Amino acid sequence: MxxxxxxxxxxxxxxxxxxxxxxxxxxxxxxxxxxxxxxxxxxxxxxxxxxxxxxxxxxxxxxxxxxxxxxxxxxxxxxxQGAKLVNDAIESGAMFAGSVWRQLVDRVLRNDATLHFFGLLSDGNVHSHIDHLIAMLRRAASEGVTKARVHALLDGRDVGGTTAQIYLKQMEEVLAVLSEQGRDFRIASGGGRMTITMDRYEADWAMVERGWNHHVHGKGRTFPSALEALETLREETPGIIDQNLPGFVIADEQGPVGPMRDGDCVICFNFRGDRAIEMSRAFDEGDSFTYFDRGTKPDVLYAGMMQYDGDLPSPDHYLVGPPxxxxxxxxxxxxxxxxxxxxxxxxxxxxxxxxxxxxxxxxxxxxxxxxxxxxxxxxxxxxxxxxxxxxxxxxxxxxxxxxxxxxxxxxxxxxxxxxxxxxxxxxxxxxxxxxxxxxxxxxxxxxxxxxxxxxxxxxxxxxxxxxxxxxxxxxxxxxxxxxxxxxxxxxxxxxxxxxxxxxxxxxxxxxxxxxxxxxxxxxxxxxxxxxxxxxxxxxxx
Ligand code: 3PG
Ligand code: CO
Structure with a gap:
């Protein structure tokens, strides 16, 4: 009425x-x-x-x-919504038939380079879902990508507060299987989602800067593996929940295993935009970007899982159309x-x-x-x-x-x-x-x-x-x-x-x-x- x-x-x-x-x-x-x-x-x-x-x-x-x-x-x-649209795009194969996926994989193959993924590693289905990441890793492997790196943000906010080991173990297992037959797929960096990378609405750009340094430059406290990082960081701060864990970088005898290099490609596997926009801008924007000093910005092709903001618009490239x-x-x-x-x-x-x-x-x-x-x-x-x-x-x-x-x-x-x-x-x-x-x-x-x-x-x-x-x-x-x-x-x-x-x-x-x-x-x-x-x-x- x-x-x-x-x-x-x-x-x-x-x-x-x-x-x-x-x-x-x-x-x-x-x-x-x-x-x-x-x-x-x-x-x-x-x-x-x-x-x-x-x-x-x-x-x-x-x-x-x-x-x-x-x-x-x-x-x-x-x-x-995003969660459903991405499921559908993966199930139907539309994501992998799309031009952005092709560009990313072709570029990696052409340059003999690395395909990087960063995002929230859980099945919370609010910002991301680990199954989407796994589907993309498997597909990349089947299309000939030999080197991939995962930059894993630990959740504890859309899922149980101390569950990161579940998702890290699952990821390590998937990466180990994919690394057989001469591939090199590994976790390269990570940290709690409320500490690095996933700021929103420009509340605290310093979080994004920390994330950038860990993921892009491989700069941060180093550990031999993500599970060891998790164990040590939890021991150091009893009672800490995953979302607040500090950042970490995985390194071997040669140093950090996954800094981003010219020729690489990067996918943000979060479908939700609020906490993905700032990092997307850091990747996409040229010299006009002044929020923090990005150091030497590698020449990478960057894509988001979705378009995160229809008005900016951002990011320049994305895998699945938004609602x-x-x-x-x-x-x-x-x-x-x-x-x-x-x-x-x-x-x-x-x-x-x-x-x-x-x-x-x-x-x-x-x-x-x-x-x-x-x-x-x-x-x-x-x-x-x-x-x-x-x-x-x-x-x-x-x-x-x-x-x-x-x-x-x-x-x-x-x-x-x-x-x-x-x-x-x-x-x-x-x-x-x-x-x-x-x-x-x-x-x-x-x-x-x-x-x-x-x-x-x-x-x-x-x-x-x-x-x-x-x-x-x-x-x-x-x-x-x-x-x-x-x-x-x-x-x-x-x-x-x-x-x-x-x-x-x-x-x-x-x-x-x-x-x-x-x-x-x-x-x-x-x-x-x-x-x-x-x-x-x-x-x-
Ligand atoms: C967050 O981003 O803080 C949580 O993942 C979801 O919280 P919100 O949907 O209430 O913003
Ligand atoms: Co909330």
Whole structure:
């Protein structure tokens, strides 16, 4: 039902705040969050799907993530996402029949050079999947490539916190088999994903510089093998989780085994863009690149698994076409001259801008879109679980008071970024901090005669313990302590309509198949428009 609320509409994304009845290990339930609990009990409230097929992932066993979640929120549609598109391109053979794969392999063969791969070594299926890497290595070998190097970023964030040995062993086995018959396929460098290479939104270019030096120049602390590096680095910092491990370089008697040389080719096997763009720019850009000193840049051909940003565009070469996300909420509201405001802190800034607009970092129309980024701290966020929630709220309150904007959107990063540290106490504090800021924000929305839609892109801090699938009980470390969970969850997410003046007509439809892609249609209806037919239907009766 189309209806027009008189004041502004605000979408509030509580990143990583899922819904589940269990209290144990659930920071959402354990936190002192009187406002959130009151809203759940007294407003229009339901829960929505935010994982698996409801957001375009290959299967319902795939947890949600911020990329697919914000794509769904911002487009009102469900697209096959990177994980699925790459699976399909490998299965059908389209990836290997494509011109970019041919160029890469031909160049390596012509130059008798090395094919390098770097990316996140796990089966998290958020940024990458180890199976994609294995398929490419096997194919390269079958096409005559004799020398390949893997630069392995250790996960512990989309998978269990200390699981890197599983993926490294699997990789070593695959490489050993491929190295028979005169090939030379090896791991050359690596490190924790939150320490090297995988920065995002230019939060910390020094991470990318460290990654560049390890992967490209073979400069870093050396070890005889990746598994030995892992063992030593873990021993040196007891309790460290994989994502925070320092970088390492593999060396033999002749020195580092895999510096990149003129004539080589490089593939980033991550399909998700936010944490791949900066390294892609370091490879693709010429002398105009000033973020760090790359030293002597080898003459390599670089390709990403996907196009990571459709507006930059980046990278210059990619193996699989990205989801072609069109008819987004922003594209709908611009011709209607709706003034929009988007805000978050650095860690999630691109989520409410670039992911929201279908992986495009530019604006549809400058005249109707205002973006604001609050710089994030550069720490592990269990050390500062409040993050920039207060500063974001200050800015939002001013934006509301200005009377300029009819549609505002915000992402609060706390539930997710603190959730990823595995620190339950910090996550509980994060939720309590959020509640205080929500109190301030909702008061300002009430004053502006507005309405808010409160939701999340996926779960995370709602389950801070790893659970045994069979017993449902928390898993234990060898010392008896509970095993912290650092990754997202498969849980549903909240959808709350905050409507202090009773402007919204009708209740919420009760359909368990609805997901976060249904929110865009709800949004435009409340702004007085009819939602496009191709969008998922509105949640309002
Ligand atoms: C990350 O990149 O931090 C995680 O892999 C996924 O988290 P996000 O999808 O919430 O950004
Ligand atoms: Co996350």
């Amino acid at each position: 189309k209806q027009q609320i008189p004041g502004p509409l605000v979408t509030i994304v509580l990143d990583g705040v899922g819904e589940i009845d269990r209290t144990e290990g659930n920071a959402v339930k354990l936190a002192h969050a009187p406002l959130y609990n009151h809203l759940r009990a007294s407003s229009r409230f339901t829960t929505l799907l935010a994982h698996g097929k409801a957001v375009g992932l290959p299967s319902d066993a795939d947890m949600g993530n911020s990329e697919v979640g914000h794509n769904a929120l911002g487009s009102g549609q469900i697209y096959d 072609n996300i069109t008819d987004t909420l922003t594209e709908f509201l611009v011709p209607e001259k709706v003034q929009m405001f988007a805000i978050s802190e650095t860690q999630k800034y691109g989520h409410v801008t670039y992911f929201w607009n279908g992986n495009r970092s530019g604006k549809v129309d400058e005249r109707y879109e205002t973006y604001m980024e609050i710089p994030s701290d550069r720490v592990s966020f269990d050390q500062r679980p409040w993050m920039k929630a207060a500063e974001i709220t200050d800015a939002l309150i001013s934006a509301l008071a200005s009377g300029t904007y009819r549609y505002l959107r915000v992402n609060y990063a706390n539930g997710d970024m603190v959730g990823h540290t595995g620190n339950l106490d910090a996550a509980i504090t994060a939720m309590a901090c959020l509640d205080i800021q929500l109190q301030r924000l909702l008061a300002a929305i009430k004053k502006a005669n507005g309405v808010a839609l409160i939701t999340a892109d996926h779960g995370n801090c709602d389950e801070m313990f790893e659970l045994d699938k069979k017993t449902g009980q928390p898993k234990r470390e060898t010392d008896g302590s509970i095993k912290p969970k650092t990754s997202h969850t498969l849980n549903r997410v909240p959808f709350i309509v905050y409507d202090p003046h009773g402007h919204v007509k009708g209740g919420l439809k009760d359909d368990p198949s609805f997901g976060i892609a249904n929110i865009a249609a709800t949004t435009v209806e409340l702004l007085g428009f009819e939602a496009p037919k191709r969008w998922c239907p509105s949640l309002l009766v």
